[in-house]
Amino acid sequence: MTTARLSDGPDPPAPAEGFEPGPATAAPSRFAVRAVLAVLWREWAVFRRVWFSTAFGSILEPVTYFIAFGFGFGALVAEVAGLSYLDFIATGAVAIGVLFSSIFPALINGYFRRKEQRLYDGVLAAPLSIPELVTGEALWNALRASVVACATVLVAIGFGVRPDPTVLLVPVITVVAGFAFAAAGAAFGAVMRSTHSFDMIIVGVIVPMYVVAGTFFPIDGLPPALAALAVANPLYHVVELLRAVTFGAPTGAVLGLHAAVVIVFGVVAWGVAVRLLRRAVID
Amino acid sequence: MALTDVVKRFGAVTAVDHLDLVVPAGVCFGLLGPNGAGKSTTMRLLTGQAVADAGTVEVLGRSMPAESKVVRARSGVVPQVDNLDDELTVAENLGVYARLYGIARADRPAAIARGLELARLADRADTIADELSGGMRRRLLIARGLLHRPELVLLDEPTVGLDPQVRQQLWGQITAVRRDGATVVLTTHYIEEAERLCDEVAIVHRGTVVARGSPDRLIEATVGVEVLEVAGDGPSQRRTLLAAEQAGLPTRHTGTGVAVLGSEALEVAAGDGEGHAGRRRRATLEDVFVTLTGEELT
Numbered sequence: 001m002t003t004a005r006l007s008d009g010p011d012p013p014a015p016a017e018g019f020e021p022g023p024a025t026a027a028p029s030r031f032a033v034r035a036v037l038a039v040l041w042r043e044w045a046v047f048r049r050v051w052f053s054t055a056f057g058s059i060l061e062p063v064t065y066f067i068a069f070g071f072g073f074g075a076l077v078a079e080v081a082g083l084s085y086l087d088f089i090a091t092g093a094v095a096i097g098v099l100f101s102s103i104f105p106a107l108i109n110g111y112f113r114r115k116e117q118r119l120y121d122g123v124l125a126a127p128l129s130i131p132e133l134v135t136g137e138a139l140w141n142a143l144r145a146s147v148v149a150c151a152t153v154l155v156a157i158g159f160g161v162r163p164d165p166t167v168l169l170v171p172v173i174t175v176v177a178g179f180a181f182a183a184a185g186a187a188f189g190a191v192m193r194s195t196h197s198f199d200m201i202i203v204g205v206i207v208p209m210y211v212v213a214g215t216f217f218p219i220d221g222l223p224p225a226l227a228a229l230a231v232a233n234p235l236y237h238v239v240e241l242l243r244a245v246t247f248g249a250p251t252g253a254v255l256g257l258h259a260a261v262v263i264v265f266g267v268v269a270w271g272v273a274v275r276l277l278r279r280a281v282i283d
Numbered sequence: 284m285a286l287t288d289v290v291k292r293f294g295a296v297t298a299v300d301h302l303d304l305v306v307p308a309g310v311c312f313g314l315l316g317p318n319g320a321g322k323s324t325t326m327r328l329l330t331g332q333a334v335a336d337a338g339t340v341e342v343l344g345r346s347m348p349a350e351s352k353v354v355r356a357r358s359g360v361v362p363q364v365d366n367l368d369d370e371l372t373v374a375e376n377l378g379v380y381a382r383l384y385g386i387a388r389a390d391r392p393a394a395i396a397r398g399l400e401l402a403r404l405a406d407r408a409d410t411i412a413d414e415l416s417g418g419m420r421r422r423l424l425i426a427r428g429l430l431h432r433p434e435l436v437l438l439d440e441p442t443v444g445l446d447p448q449v450r451q452q453l454w455g456q457i458t459a460v461r462r463d464g465a466t467v468v469l470t471t472h473y474i475e476e477a478e479r480l481c482d483e484v485a486i487v488h489r490g491t492v493v494a495r496g497s498p499d500r501l502i503e504a505t506v507g508v509e510v511l512e513v514a515g516d517g518p519s520q521r522r523t524l525l526a527a528e529q530a531g532l533p534t535r536h537t538g539t540g541v542a543v544l545g546s547e548a549l550e551v552a553a554g555d556g557e558g559h560a561g562r563r564r565r566a567t568l569e570d571v572f573v574t575l576t577g578e579e580l581t
Contacts, residue, residue, distance in 0.1 A: 034385060035385075041382055042368070042375075045375045045378070045379075046371065121362060121364065124332060125330045125332060126356075126360075126383040127352050127353075127356040128383050129352060282332055282333065283291070283293070283324070283327055283332065283333035
């Protein structure tokens with residue numbers, strides 16, 4: 001038979017009269033930072049083992065952009081929107097890095113952890129609420145996206161880009177933007193019924209989002225309809241913010257407007273993700 | 284734990300149909316029924332992962348789902364579907380839940396060590412969960428749900444699909460939990476499991492409780508002490524059926540033959556000319572279930 005034991009000592013007390021108190025546990029509050037930290041710790045535990053592949057990808061991706069667009073395409077184009085094409089593409093690459101490294105893991109994990117691995121069913125049977133879960137995962141993706149953004153900036157400097165000192169504000173922008181895109185990814189992940197939906201979301205949402213955002217070319221030259229689409233695209237506002245802090249800021253009012261769009265988008269995406277995930281995991 | 288007139292529908296399907304169930308603290312309670320009887324849905328109602336369309340659900344004196352977070356902090360759930368985190372090691376799987384359950388930092392190492400011992404995986408603490416065998420995974424799932432010494436333990440089909448050795452190990456784990464004084468609610472469609480572990484069982488059929496009581500009393504009240512089973516469809520079976528009919532005893536088809544319930548009252552059974560017409564055995568919950576619901580169980 002088994003030797004399974006719950007309590008220490010030679011023999012647990014026979015038929016218990018009352019419940020033996022367990023280890024000290026804090027009473028759960030409505031939105032507990034502790035629960036969010038538990039979600040972050042889970043991600044960190046995995047990241048400790050796989051950090052190398054993340055680092056490898058996040059450095060190689062911008063290197064590819066700089067070689068292809070900076071040297072290749074850039075040889076044909078001297079100046080774009082008042083910047084050298086290398087400078088222009090550098091901030092675009094930072095923004096794309098943030099988008100990809102937040103929305104993709106959020107989308108893919110959001111689907112697989114819910115539907116295939118059933119991890120959400122497990123953690124939601126413990127005292128974790130859906131807002132805490134969504135916040136924890138989005139925060140992790142935001143932090144990772146910011147690390148990727150910083151790596152991209154360093155690669156850009158290696159390629160000869162000379163940013164202003166305000167470039168130090170990049171992580172502030174990318175952590176907020178990363179959170180917003182991760183929340184959006186989580187919202188899509190919560191409504192996916194099968195892996196077939198990935199194609200639709202990638203081609204229908206993510207590709208237009210990263211192309212029509214002033215990343216590779218300025219939106220000024222676009223036909224009005226497409227330009228309007230770009231203005232509605234939160235990534236465009238992230239690109240503008242990044243360009244402003246990297247190469248000398250325009251007026252504070254314009255900066256504030258771009259920042260407001262990104263923040264509002266993030267809040268709305270978070271709320272939608274919470275709602276959709278609740279609908280998906282609570283019967 | 285008290286469910287009062289609970290209804291839960293999924294589209295046109297009514298999974299839980301006006302269910303009333305009160306489980307006192309400190310018992311091991313079994314929900315017994317076939318697949319699709321509404322057992323798992325009932326369990327999800329108890330953690331707030333399903334919300335009733337009508338009726339009230341109260342767990343540990345708290346109203347669900349409004350106070351589900353408090354209830355979830357004080358209960359341990361062992362799910363039917365394996366949801367271990369395959370990207371984490373055994374110890375990390377326990378570490379995440381130790382944090383979720385709010386076990387204080389200073390107590391975490393001891394709680395995790397106890398979980399590892401309970402799962403008998405202390406030597407596998409740093410193994411990635413993906414590499415564990417099926418039995419190890421189940422033991423870890425159970426230990427994960429017991430990490431914080433919950434007052435209420437909910438086990439949904441804890442041993443489904445496992446080989447006999449592993450099932451016995453898990454029964455040992457569950458028995459250990461009971462010794463600690465926790466209330467245990469488990470669902471199963473294994474008769475033997477319910478008979479062995481539970482003080483009381485409720486037989487669930489089409490989303491509602493059709494009978495409840497201690498296994499022994501339920502068996503005796505519904506089908507008597509003994510059952511006579513006759514295999515095949517030969518003349519001995521016909522004689523048995525006739526004798527049962529004359530004695531006014533209920534019979535049922537078992538798939539391999541027929542069974543006479545309450546056969547202790549039957550004289551004709553053994554030694555009626557052909558050696559023995561059948562095999563006498565103790566009545567089980569399966570006989571109760573089939574008698575009450577007219578459906579085979581497992």
